[in-house]
Amino acid sequence: MIPRRPPHGGRVGFLYCPPWRVQGISIGGEQTVVQIPELDINFDIGMCPRVALAAPWVAISHGHMDHIGGLPYYFSQRSFQKMPGGTCVCPPQMIAPLEAMMRAWSPVEHQQTPFKLLPLGHGQEVEIKPSVFLKAIEMRHTVPANGYAVVEHRSKLRPDLVGTPQGRLRELREAGESITEIQQIPLVAYTGDTDMTPNLRLPEFTDARLVITECTFFDETHHQRARIGNHLHIKDLAELLDCWKAESVVVIHTSRRTRIEQAREQARQLLGDQRMERIHFLMDHRRNRQRYEQQAESASELSGN
Numbered sequence: 001m002i003p004r005r006p007p008h009g010g011r012v013g014f015l016y017c018p019p020w021r022v023q024g025i026s027i028g029g030e031q032t033v034v035q036i037p038e039l040d041i042n043f044d045i046g047m048c049p050r051v052a053l054a055a056p057w058v059a060i061s062h063g064h065m066d067h068i069g070g071l072p073y074y075f076s077q078r079s080f081q082k083m084p085g086g087t088c089v090c091p092p093q094m095i096a097p098l099e100a101m102m103r104a105w106s107p108v109e110h111q112q113t114p115f116k117l118l119p120l121g122h123g124q125e126v127e128i129k130p131s132v133f134l135k136a137i138e139m140r141h142t143v144p145a146n147g148y149a150v151v152e153h154r155s156k157l158r159p160d161l162v163g164t165p166q167g168r169l170r171e172l173r174e175a176g177e178s179i180t181e182i183q184q185i186p187l188v189a190y191t192g193d194t195d196m197t198p199n200l201r202l203p204e205f206t207d208a209r210l211v212i213t214e215c216t217f218f219d220e221t222h223h224q225r226a227r228i229g230n231h232l233h234i235k236d237l238a239e240l241l242d243c244w245k246a247e248s249v250v251v252i253h254t255s256r257r258t259r260i261e262q263a264r265e266q267a268r269q270l271l272g273d274q275r276m277e278r279i280h281f282l283m284d285h286r287r288n289r290q291r292y293e294q295q296a297e298s299a300s301e302l303s304g305n
Contacts, residue, residue, distance in 0.1 A: 028255035060090040061192025062145035092119035139194035149204035214253035
């Protein structure tokens, strides 16, 4: 008897959610790494496919192996390939054990791999690109966990000064008065692994143009299993879609217990066709390839090529 072929693994999922690419691999309990190339960031790094090396920032949501297993390789390969050192952002409680993990590799490899770890607690930010900040948002999981939002800071004229003549504005500036205020624009939000929490309804999530969310359970009978493991069920996602304004919601962390086609159909039955237009499964390779080909064809027609 001819043996079965091994299951598909290691295929990088890809979506184009203008203006961002979303690419990576996410299988619940096995590995999760999601990259936004335009924002120079990986969310989690359970393993480290080649595409993940290009991002100088890694935002770790929590300490489970399927979300951090590729971190030593990430730092090592960036050093090996003569790339600038990357930075890993994580919940503050993870700093000490991650430092110990990285330093433990030195006597194994007989070399000192450079690494940088940065704690980020709830509400704290770090600038990852000019005027673009990564903000940590506490999530609810079985271990300390962060979700993240990428937020653009835009300088805007103060509302009370709208319509003020330029000469007067110049006088105020010269007198040392600030005539602008910072407006925070949520771009991309990432839940990481989490149970339902009020923080998923903060403006960083409700106002983001793109939300990347775990949804691990789809079967009607698995709602209690989702609660026990502090994960989202498709019924939870249905509630969140009512307040998330995102044009695109990318679903990750589906597990092998539910085939992608089955998960999509269960989601469609609950959410309906209209809301499903916003939903994309990162690991739905066939459908995502077809969608990208349609996007490329439309772009070609618009350009006249």
